[in-house]
Amino acid sequence: MASTAARSRDLAQLRADTPGCLQRVHFNNAGAALCTHDVVKAQQDYLEAECLYGGYETVDRYEETLQSPYTELATMLKCSLGNIAILQSATAAWMQVFYGIPFQQGDRILTGIHEYGANYIAFLQVAKRTGVRIEVIPEDADSDIDISALEESIVRGDRKPALLAFTHIPTNSGRVYNAEAIGAVAKRHGVPFLLDACQSIGQMPLDVAKIGCDWLSGTARKYLRGPRGIGFLYASDEAMSRFEPGTLDMYGASWTGDAEYRMLPDARRYEQYEKYFAGVVGLGIAVRYANELGLDWIWERVQFLAAELRTKLSGLPGVQVHDKGRVLCGIVSFSKNGVSPEKMKAALLEKGINVKPSPKSSTRMDFLKNKLPDEGVVRASVHYYNTEEEVCAVVVAVSAVS
Template identity: 30%
Template sequence: MDWQRARQDTPGCKTVLHFNNAGAALMPQPVLDAVVGHLQLEAQIGGYEAAAQQVEAVERVYDAVATLLGCQRQEVALIENATRAWDMGFYSIPFQKGDRILTGVSEYGSNFIAFLQVARKTGATIEVIPNDEFGQISIPKLRQAIEHRIRHLAERLRDQLSDIDGVKVQDLGQKKCGIVSFTVAGKEPSEIKQLLSEKKINLSVSSAQGTRLDMDARGLASVLRASVHYYNTEAEVERFSTTLASLV
């Protein structure tokens, strides 16, 4: 990066010591020229007409940004400011009751207002992750919060599977993870997997080759394996269990 050239391209560097860049940085000359030039064009021929005349130039911005970020142009959205861009992204998430919004102690005020509004409207909950001893968000606490949701969903799935006749949950141990292993009496795991796949429900089959000592000792040739993640919902757990019950 040529810092000297960057300063030369930024007229304000000659007139002010600008330490308010997080709010709004000084415009470099090419940006200033483009903005002022377009305003002058609008004044001369009209706003809609100026926009029509500059379509190709505006479209090139998407290609340039995509090249800079290493993505596709269709993945780029240009928004008037960061707050508005964040709002559009956040409000596009289809929150529902049971969802959790994880945030930090230093969350921006307007973002937190959005959290409160969505929580009140949908029944989602807000959980503030505490800081660590250095005053930054605690990664271990964040990890625990994510793991808590996964374990909760997995336990709910185990409970519902245990209530289905012919289904046996095969998980062992006192502290269980987000992987739920089970078998269905009189049915091959591969058969159940296929039937669920036809209902657009995904899971996998684990064979004894993966954990030979454990599964041989328990007389298991293969088991069905359902693994939940942070984006899964209680409604999906219910759908999974209800669908499986209809197939066994």
């Protein structure tokens, strides 16, 4: 099911591969990007096979196909096959790591200003249970992580932090943290590093060796253009030698004695058996499509479209574009005086345009630090299959809302 369109980078054919392009101007790729026809068809075929042959029997029939996402993700992240796990969601992947760390009273978790709300709630829960402290590392003048402050925080105190946990790209803004710089500090001081790459995987090149993270979690549904209900995890060999998953079942481990179990030797120890198997098949198709297209090209195209959108929106009366950073991605956040994000979403939806309100609760510290509107911002997120004409259409539609 290799894609000629992906190999040729023919925009017209890429859009033809994407049926949703005929129906909508889809600028909600940071929420869930439009799947290709092949991704949808692969899931339909798998579900039909389950209906005809049975669920367990279909897993056996699709044994080779179900390995595809492991191979394709390993290619994309430049790691070994045994470092990839497929889970029910990015949240499930992230939590398998986080709740597997044996936090103790006095431990510290270091994170960033724009950390995602779901992750921060987990920090708070563990802090309540164990007495760990959460330290938020400030940003520098370019709205990137302040690496000097990070290093100073690591060496401060009577012991190293238990974890560095950072979100690569926030849900509400286009800025990209320098994950490689964080990883270099983590390696230098021997502190485990968990990177939430939900918004970066699929829109920019990622090399886990260069980043230096111990774990990287991601989702299928955003810039990878895969199905909902599927996520994945990269786990380094070193991380697996030091920490267990948060939970184990009979797929990730074997019951070997009255009081003994043995984990799988690779990252599949993080998995549970039950998952959306049709989605696993669809994920393999989606990641292969991106690999064939090339992440360098995708990144260049996404940044170009986002820059066009920011420039044009900034020229509209009453519109403020809120993205700040040394490196900006395909997420464009903005607000318009007198227009709530929900009203803007509804008005654009009537014109066939998809955008997403991003509330304060998703990235509370970022909203407070950068004095973003309490009612939230509008998130318009582009992908490579969007066009310059669609950018202009969105700008015209935003200008008409009052």
